[in-house]
Amino acid sequence: MQLLSPACRIAPASAFFSGPLTVDVLRLDEVHPVVSGNKGFKLKKYLEAAGGAGKSTLLTFGGAFSNHLVATAAAAQVQGLQSIGVVRGEEPAQLSHTLRAAASYGMSLHFVSRAGYRQKTIPPSVYEQHDPESIYPIPEGGYGALGAQGAADILRRPETVAYTHVVTAVGSGTTLAGLVSAAAPHLSVTGIPVLKNAFSLHTEINRLLPAHKQDDFALQWDYHCGGYAKYTGGLLRFMNAFYERTGIPTDFVYTGKAFFAAYDLVRKNYFPAGSRLLLVHTGGLQGNRSLKKGSLIYG
Numbered sequence: 001m002q003l004l005s006p007a008c009r010i011a012p013a014s015a016f017f018s019g020p021l022t023v024d025v026l027r028l029d030e031v032h033p034v035v036s037g038n039k040g041f042k043l044k045k046y047l048e049a050a051g052g053a054g055k056s057t058l059l060t061f062g063g064a065f066s067n068h069l070v071a072t073a074a075a076a077q078v079q080g081l082q083s084i085g086v087v088r089g090e091e092p093a094q095l096s097h098t099l100r101a102a103a104s105y106g107m108s109l110h111f112v113s114r115a116g117y118r119q120k121t122i123p124p125s126v127y128e129q130h131d132p133e134s135i136y137p138i139p140e141g142g143y144g145a146l147g148a149q150g151a152a153d154i155l156r157r158p159e160t161v162a163y164t165h166v167v168t169a170v171g172s173g174t175t176l177a178g179l180v181s182a183a184a185p186h187l188s189v190t191g192i193p194v195l196k197n198a199f200s201l202h203t204e205i206n207r208l209l210p211a212h213k214q215d216d217f218a219l220q221w222d223y224h225c226g227g228y229a230k231y232t233g234g235l236l237r238f239m240n241a242f243y244e245r246t247g248i249p250t251d252f253v254y255t256g257k258a259f260f261a262a263y264d265l266v267r268k269n270y271f272p273a274g275s276r277l278l279l280v281h282t283g284g285l286q287g288n289r290s291l292k293k294g295s296l297i298y299g
């Protein structure tokens with residue numbers, strides 16, 4: 001099974017937006033059933049580096065709802081590698097859907113206290129089960145130069161030349177940094193942070209950018225809907241309406257907020273007339289399983 005399928009649809013979404021501009025969606029959610037969206041792009045260079053160093057086990061960090069964790073587990077399985085997940089917080093009585101999925105791809109889960117997690121310490125239980133020499137660590141969220149290099153490939157396709165603006169959801173900022181690195185000079189990149197008060201984000205993104213691309217992006221801070229994985233009735237209504245008009249499903253943690261932001265920014269004339277917007281669908285649809293049944297009109 002291939003990690004990244006070369007084909008990727010660009011779907012029209014202008015019908016949903018009013019104003020003298022065009023809007024399309026880059027459907028990265030369709031590139032792989034599990035390693036969906038931006039995650040395969042961010043992992044690609046880490047996997048190559050692990051292979052080059054002869055490492056047989058990927059180790060990474062995440063919370064109970066981390067798309068990165070489950071993507072790493074699935075990618076490891078595809079590549080014939082072992083995987084270890086260091087999970088924030090005590091082991092719950094019942095594992096989240098995401099953690100169960102990660103375990104089903106063979107990931108061994110090790111729970112650490114929130115304080116220990118903050119330090120990104122590797123718990124001793126890991127070394128009881130795995131040879132330290134075999135382990136290749138990947139930072140939380142795939143944040144780092146290799147993650148951004150992989151994400152840059154998202155824009156390295158000829159169809160993207162036609163656009164003037166790119167909009168994406170932002171967690172760690174690794175994907176945004178990749179987009180900025182690869183963006184042609186006429187292309188503006190706008191990121192929508194889904195975390196509240198993530199004040200260090202701008203600096204962390206700059207750290208992944210070459211000197212001539214420093215600050216060459218905008219962050220719009222008002223669309224987190226209360227914070228990470230929080231949502232409002234208005235957000236869910238938007239996601240349903242967007243699906244009804246475009247046939248494109250979004251998730252409530254990332255892409256719903258990013259696309260709502262694009263919609264609101266269009267309404268406020270943030271993008272000049274004649275702009276050609278490309279919304280990056282970064283995937284994450286399996287996260288919707290933690291919503292109450294019936295909240296969304298799509299599965």
Ligand SMILES: *Cc1c(COP(=O)(O)O)cnc(C)c1O
Nearest residue numbers: 171172173174175254282283284
């Ligand atoms: C992880 C994730 C993001 C955030 O990507 P970063 O590179 O960490 O900013 C955005 N959208 C979806 C669906 C994700 O799963």
